[in-house]
Amino acid sequence: MSNVPQIRIPATYMRGGTSKGVFFRLEDLPEGAQTPGPIRDSLLMRVIGSPDPYQKQIDGLGNGTSSTSKTVIVSRSERPDHDVDYLFGQVGIDRAFVDWSGNCGNLTTAVGAFAISAGLVAADTLEQNSVAAVRIWQANIGKTIIARVPMTDGQVQETGDFELDGVAFPAAKIALEFLDPAGDEGAIFPTGNPVDELDVPGLGKFRVTMITAGIPTIFVEADAVGYTGTELQDAINNDPQALAMFESIRGHGALQMGLVETLAEAENRQHTPKIAFVAGPSDYVAASGKRITIDDVDLLVRGLSMGKLHHAMPGTVAVAIGAAHAIPGTIVNTAAGGGNQTSVRFGHPSGTLRVGAEARESNGEWVVEKAIMSRSARVLMEGWVRVPGK
Template sequence: MSHVPQVKIPATYMRGGTSKGVFFRLDDLPQVAQTPGAARDALLLRVIGSPDPYGKQIDGMGGGVSSNSKSVILSRSTQPDHDVDYLFGQVSIDKPFVDWSGNCGNLTAAVGAFAISAGLVDAERIPQNGTAIVRIWQVNIQKTIIAHIPITDGAVQETGDFELDGVTFPAAEVQVEFMDPADDSGGSMFPTGNLVDDLEVPGIGTLKATMINAGIPTVFVNADDIGYTGTELQDDINGDPKALAMFETLRVHGAVRMGLVQSVEEAGQRQHTPKIAFVAPPRDYVASSGKKVAAGDVDLLVRALSMGKLHHAMMGTAAVAIGTAAAIPGTLVNQAAGGGDRTSVHFGHPSGTLRVGAEATLEGGEWKVVKAVMSRSARVLMEGWVRVPGDAF
C-alpha cells in the first residue's frame, strides 16, 4: 500500500498579545490553497490539528484552546496606502470548520513584525532605529489597523520590559490603533439601534444587553443578571457544562437579534462571532496568576467567552468593543464603569488588567468612533516549515 508523503510549507509560529498562531505568506502556500475555499480550510485544519475529538490538537500546532487555534495569511496589500493585507482564520478545535467572520486583535500585534521581517513592507518605510508605522488592511472586517513596531539596528525589536497580564515574560511594546472600528456596512455600530436592549432568551428570561459591532460583534450582559460577580476565573465557568450551555444560548440569540445570522442554528455554526461577555462594577479579586487586583485598580470587571469557553485573559478585538462601549454613555459597559464621559477604560479580566482607549462622538444621531488604541507585545517563537500529509488538502 502506497502512502502520500508529507509536504512542507514555510511558516512562522508567533505569539501576539495573549494568543499564538501560525503565520504564512500567501505566496508560500500550495497553489491550491492560495485562494479561499475548501482546500485552504482543509490545509489550515490539518496544520493546527483539527478537528480533534479529544480537544487537545496533539497532531498539530494548536494548543487545545481558542487562543492558540489560529492561523494568519499575509501578503503585500492590494489597497492604496496600506502595506500588508491580513487575513485571519479562527480554527475550530473539535469541528472541521475555519471561521473567517472576524479579526484577532491579539495576533494583530504580531502582523506588523512579521510583515517587516518577511519583506512585505517597503524598505524605505523602515527606520534604522525608532518606530516603523505598518499600515494593515484587515481583510476579514475590511478595516485599517496601524501598528507601531519598534526597530533597532534595522530589525524588529522583540525584547523589552513591557508587561502584559496574561503573558508570562516581558517584551517590546507594540501600540495598535484600530481605525474606525465600528462595522459601518450595515449602518449603526449598534445593530438594533439601541444602546441597551431587552434580550429575550428562551429558558433563561429577558436580560438587559448591549449589542455592539466594534472591533468584533459582542453581546454584553450584566454579571449580576446571570448569577455572577465578574471576578470569575476559567475554572469557575469552563468546568460547568450548564454554564457553558447558558452562555452559548445567550450568544446565539444575541447573534440573531444583531442581524448577524438568520437563525440560532446558523449562529451555532459561526463560533468566532459574536462574542458573549459579562460586566460588573469593580471589586477585589485574585487573578489566575495569583496577582491581587484591587477594586481601586480598575474601572470595571469584564469576562468574555471565545469559541465556547471563558477566555484566560481578553481577546484584543473584544477589548476594542469594551473600550468603544465604555466611551458611550448609557451602555452596560459604561454603566458598570460608573457612567459619564471617558476616553479610556482600565478593566479587570481573569489574568489581570488592561487599558484601552477610544473616543466616541455623536454625529447626526449616530455614535462614531475614530479609533481605539491599546498596547500589546509580540514575539517569534519558531520559524521554518510546517509539515502536513500531502493528501490532507
Template sequence: MAHVPQIKIAATYMRGGTSKGVFFNLEDLPDVAQVPGKARDALLLRVIGSPDPYGKQTDGMGGATSSTSKTVILSRSTQPEHDVDYLFGQVSIDKPFVDWSGNCGNLTAAVGSFAISSGLVDASRIPHNGVAVVRIWQANIRKTIIAHVPITDGAVQETGDFELDGVTFPAAEVQVEFMDPADGEGAMFPTGNLVDELEVPVEVVEGGMIRATLINAGIPTIFVNAADLGYSGTELQEAINGDERALARLETLRAQGALRMGLISTLEEAATRQHTPKVAFVAGPAAYVSSSGKQVKSDDVDLLVRALSMGKLHHAMMGTAAVAIGTAAAIPGTLVNLAAGGGELDAVRFGHPSGTLRVGAKASQVGGDWVVQKAVMSRSARVLMEGWVRVPGDAF
C-alpha cells in the same frame, strides 16, 4: 499500500498579545490554497491538528484552546495607502471548519513585525532605529489597523520590559490603533439601541428577558450585566469552563444575541459561526485574585469584564473584544459605560481573569449616531519558531 509523503510549507509560529498562531506568507502556500475555499480550509485544519475529538490537537500546531488555535495569512496589500493585507482564520478544535467571520486583535500585534521581517513592507518605510508605522488592511472585516513596531538596527525589536497580564514574560511594546472600529457601514449598534431587552429562554435567566448592549466594534459583542446571570464578574476560567450548564446557558444567550444583531437568520446557524459574536458580562470594580495569583484591587480597575471565545471563558481578553469594551465604555449609557461609572470616558482599565488591561477610545455623535474614530491599546509580540510546517500531501 503507498501513501502520499508529507510536504513542507514555510511558516512562522508567533505569539501576539495573549494568543499564538501559525503565520504564512500567502505566496508560500500551495497554489490551490492561495485562494479561499475547501483546500485552504483543509490545509489549515491539518496544520493546526483539527478536528480532534480528543480536544488536544496533539497532531498539529494548535494548543487546544481558542487562543492557540489560530492561523494568519499575510500578503502585500492590494489596498491604496496600506502595506499588508491580513487574513485571520480561527480554527475550530473539535469540528472541521475554519471561521473567517472576524479578526484576532491579539495576533494583530504580531502582523506588523511579521510583515517587516518577511519583506512585505517597503524598506523605505522602516527606520534604522525608531518605530515603524505599518498600515494593515484587515481583510476579514475590511478595516484599517495601524501597528507601531519598534525597530533597532533595522530589525524588529521584540525584547523589552513591557508587561502584559496573561503573558508570562515581558517584551517590547507594540501600540495598535483600530481605525473606525465599528463593523459594517458605521452600524455600531445594529438595533439602534444602546441597551436592548433581549428575549432568551427561561433557562438562561428567570423571566426570559435580559438587558444587553449589542455592539459592532472590533468584533460583534453581546454585553450583559454579570449580576443578571448570577455572577460577580470576578470569576476565573474554572468557575465557568468547568460548568457545562453555564457554558450551554451562555451559548444560548450568544445565539439569541447573534439573531437579534442580524448576524444569523436562524438560531441553528450560531453553531457554524463560533468566532462571532462574542458574549461578555460586566460588573463594577471589585477586588479579586487573578489566575496567576496576582492581587487585583478594586482601585486598580474601572470595571470587570469576563468574555467567552469559541464557547469557553477566555483566560485573559481577546484584543478585538477589548476594542469593543473601550468603544462601549466611551459611549454614555451602554452597560459597559454604566459598569465603569457612567459619563464621558476616553479610556478604561478593566479587570479580566489574568489581570488588568487599559484600552482607550474617543466617541462622538455625528447626525445623531455614535462614531468612534479609533480605539487604542498596547500589546507585545514575539517569534517563537520559524521554518516549515509539514502536512501529508493529500491532506487538502
C-alpha cells in the same frame, strides 16, 4: 497503507498579545490554498491539528484552546496607503471548520512585526532605529489598523520590559490603532440602541449592549447571569450548564444583531459574535495569584471565545469594551460609573488591561473614530510546517 510524502510549507509560529498562531505569507501557500475555499480550510485545519475529538490538537500546532487554534495569512497590499493585507482564520478544535467571520485583535499585534521580517513592507519606508507604522488592511472585516512596531538596527525589536497580564514574560511594546472599528455599514449598534432587552426562551430577559466595534460583541450584566465578574476560567468552563446558558444568549443575540438567520447558523459561527459579562470594580485574585484591588480597575469584564471563558481577553473584545465604555448609557459605561471617558482599565481573569477609544455623536448616532491599546509579540519558531500530502 500508502506512503504519501508530507508537504513542507514556509511558516512562522508567533505569539501576539495573549494568543498564538501560525503565520503564512500568501505566496508561500500551495497554489490551491492561495484562494479561499475548502482546499485552504482543509490545509489550515491539518496544520493546527483539527478536527480532534480529544480536543488536544496533539497532531498539529494548536494547543487545544481558542487562543492557540489560530492561523494568519499576510500579503502585500494593493490598496492605497496600506502596507499589507491580513486575513485571520479561527480554527475549530473538535469540529471541522475555519471561521473567517472576524478579526483576532491579539494576533493583530504580531502582523506588523511579521510583515516587516517577512519582507512584505517596503524597506525604504523603514528606519534603522525608530517605530515603524505598518498600515494593515484587516481583510475579514474590511478595516484599517496601524501597528507601531519598534525597530533596532533595522530589525524588529522583540525583547523589552513591557509586561502584559496573561503573558509570563516581558517583551517590546507594540501600540495598535483600530481606525473606524464599527461594523461594515458603520452602525456601531446593530439595533440602533445602546441597550436592548434580549428575550432568551427558557432563561428570561436580559439587558444587553450589542455592539460591532472591533468584533460583534454582546455585553450582559454579571449579576443577571448569576456571577460577580471576579470569576476565573474553571468557574465557567467546568460548568456545562453555564456554558450552555452563555451559548444560548449568544445565539439569540446573534439573531437580534442580524448576524445570522437561524440559531443553527449561530452554532456553526463560533468566532462571532463574542459574549462577555460585566460588573463594577471589585477586589479579586487573578489566575497568576496577582491581587487586583478595587482601585486598580474601572470595571470587571469576563469574555467568552469559541464557547469557553477566555484566560485573559480577546483583543477585539477589548476594542469593543473601549468603544462601549466611551458611549454613555451602555452596559459597560454604566458598570464603570457612567460619564464621558476616553480610556478604561478593566479587570480580566489574568489581570488588567487599559484600552482607549474616541467616540462622538453625529446626527443622533454614535461614531467611534478609533480605539487604541498596547500589546506585545514575539517569534517563537520559524521555518517550515509539514502536513501529510494527499
